[in-house]
Amino acid sequence: MLSLKNLVVHYGGVEALKDISIQAEKGSITALIGSNGAGKSTCLRAISGLVPLTSGEIWFEDKRIDGMVPEKIVRLGIAHVPEGKRLFLQMSVLDNLLTGAILRKDRAGIEEDLKKAFKYFPILSQRRRQLAGKLSGGEQQMLAFGRALLSNPKLFIFDEPSLGIAPIIVREIGERIRQLADEGYTIILVEQNAIMALELARKAYVLETGRVALEGDAKQLKNNEHVKKIYLGI
Ligand code: ATP
Numbered sequence: 001m002l003s004l005k006n007l008v009v010h011y012g013g014v015e016a017l018k019d020i021s022i023q024a025e026k027g028s029i030t031a032l033i034g035s036n037g038a039g040k041s042t043c044l045r046a047i048s049g050l051v052p053l054t055s056g057e058i059w060f061e062d063k064r065i066d067g068m069v070p071e072k073i074v075r076l077g078i079a080h081v082p083e084g085k086r087l088f089l090q091m092s093v094l095d096n097l098l099t100g101a102i103l104r105k106d107r108a109g110i111e112e113d114l115k116k117a118f119k120y121f122p123i124l125s126q127r128r129r130q131l132a133g134k135l136s137g138g139e140q141q142m143l144a145f146g147r148a149l150l151s152n153p154k155l156f157i158f159d160e161p162s163l164g165i166a167p168i169i170v171r172e173i174g175e176r177i178r179q180l181a182d183e184g185y186t187i188i189l190v191e192q193n194a195i196m197a198l199e200l201a202r203k204a205y206v207l208e209t210g211r212v213a214l215e216g217d218a219k220q221l222k223n224n225e226h227v228k229k230i231y232l233g234i
Contacts, residue, residue, distance in 0.1 A: 001024055001025055001026040001060070001061065001154075001155065001186050002023070002024040002047070002058075002059070002060050002155055002186065002188070003021075003022075003023050003024075003057075003058070003059040003060075004020060004021060004022040004023075004043065004046070004047070004056070004057075004058050005021055005056055005057040005058070005059070006019050006020070006021055006055065006056040006057070007019070007020045007021070007043070007046055007053055007055075007056035007058070008020075008053065008054040008055045008056055009039075009042050009046055009051055009052075009053055009054055010054050011042075011051075015054075015210060016039050016042040016210055017039050017042055017043065017046070017056075017210050018209075018210040018211050019056075019211065020039065020043060020056075020207070020210070020211065020212055021212065022043065022205055022212070022215075023203075024155070024186055024187075024188050024203075025186070025202070025203070026184070026186050027181060027184045027185070027186060028181055028186065028187070028201075028202040028203065029177065029178070029181045029187040029188075029189055029200050029201040029202055030186075030187065030188050030189070030201060030202070030203050030204070030205070031188075031189045031190075031191060031197035031198060031200065031201035031203070031204040031205070031218060032188065032189070032190045032191075032197075032204070032205050032207055033190075033191055033192070033194045033197050033198070033204060033205070033206055033207070033231055034206055034207035034208055034213075034231075035192075035208070035230075035231075036192075037209075038207040038208055038209060038210070039207050039209070039210040039211075040159075040190040040207055041083060041159055041190065042210075043190075043207075044080060044157050044159050044188070044190060046058065046066070047065075047073075047078065047080075047157060047188070048070055048073055048074075048078065048080045048157065049065070049066075049067075049068050049069055049070040049072075049073045050070060052067075053066050053067075060073075060076060060077075060078065060155070061076075061154075063076065065078075071103065074103060074151060074153075075103055077152070077153045077154035077155060078153055078154070078155045078157065079100075079148035079149075079151045079153035079155070079156050079157065080148070080157045080159070081144050081145055081147075081148045081156065081157065081158045081159065081161065082144075082159050083159040083160045083163060085140050085141060085143070085144040086144070087132045087133075087140055087143060087144060087147075088132060089131065089132050089133030090131060090132075090133060091131065091132060092128065092129055092130060092131060092132070093124055093127050093128045093129070093130055093131075093132055093135070093143060094128040094129065096132045096143055096147055097114060097117055097124070097128075097143070097146050097147050097150050098110075098114075098150065099147060099150075100146070100147035100148060100149065100150030100151045101113070101150040101151060101152075103151070104150075104151070104152065109152060110150065113149055113150050113152055114150065116149055117146035117147075117149045117150060118146075120142075120145070120146065120149065120176050120179070121142040121143075121145070121146055121176070123139055123142065124139075124142060124143060124146050127139070136169075137164055137165045137166075137169075138165040138166055138169030138170075138172075138173075139169075141161055141165055141169070141173060142169075142172075142173070142176075145158075145161070145173065145176065153185070154185065154186060155185070155186045155187070155188070156177075156180060156185055156186070156187050156188070157187075157188045157190075158177065158187065158188070158189045158190065158191075159190045160190055160191060160192060160193075161173050161177070161189070161191070162174075162191060162192075162193040162196055163192070170193070170196060174196055174199075174200055177189065177200060178200055189201060194227070194231035194232055195232060197218075198218045198219070198221055198222040198227075198232075199218075199222075200218075201218040202217070202218060203215070203216070203217060203218060204216070204217075204218040204221050206221065206227060206231070213226075214226065214227065
């Protein structure tokens with residue numbers, strides 16, 4: 001479904017990714033975990049076309065997407081839910097959701113996906129006329145998630161969806177991410193909350209200083225001594 005092959009990315013003189021290869025399977029959740037600065041967000045930015053590759057290739061379905069402009073990558077069906085959400089705080093919840101559909105013309109499909117977003121998160125329907133800036137942090141995360149649904153993607157990329165939100169909402173967001181995968185969407189989940197990520201994912205990659213230090217079945221990685229000590233605090 002999505003394949004990152006031997007990615008190298010630089011920011012000026014800093015080598016942020018040093019030969020990273022990652023695969024995400026259709027209809028499953030693939031987690032990337034690792035400490036601050038390990039390169040997780042850079043991988044996601046590379047997929048979305050927001051940073052250029054020094055070398056390597058990115059394949060989505062049967063297309064090579066590295067070098068494409070971000071808009072084209074969105075059109076192919078990749079939705080990025082960024083860290084920090086990037087909402088329009090002075091706009092209503094509904095208008096924020098509709099910005100997700102900005103590249104679409106299929107009115108009926110947009111209407112259907114709007115219903116789907118409201119079904120995933122009924123609170124967004126109740127607050128549809130409110131300004132996004134008036135929502136709690138957790139509700140804003142739901143809104144960012146719903147906006148991604150409105151772009152009608154095949155692949156969702158979540159960058160730290162649990163960051164700064166209450167544990168009960170983290171659980172709800174986690175359940176909705178699992179629901180997406182159950183419905184056949186493909187998910188890449190970046191998390192510093194390694195427990196959440198390893199519980200949700202089928203496969204996981206541990207990134208350390210721009211390299212894949214470990215990869216494998218998420219349940220097995222949860223029992224790996226190195227992962228337990230460094231990332232799970234056990
Ligand atoms: P975090 O969880 O803190 O977001 P991360 O694993 O997502 O960490 P990245 O943000 O991908 O890590 O950063 C990887 C490396 O690239 C780090 O050394 C970081 O300092 C560097 N880096 C990231 N963004 C930039 C930038 N815009 N300019 C220069 N260096 C950067």
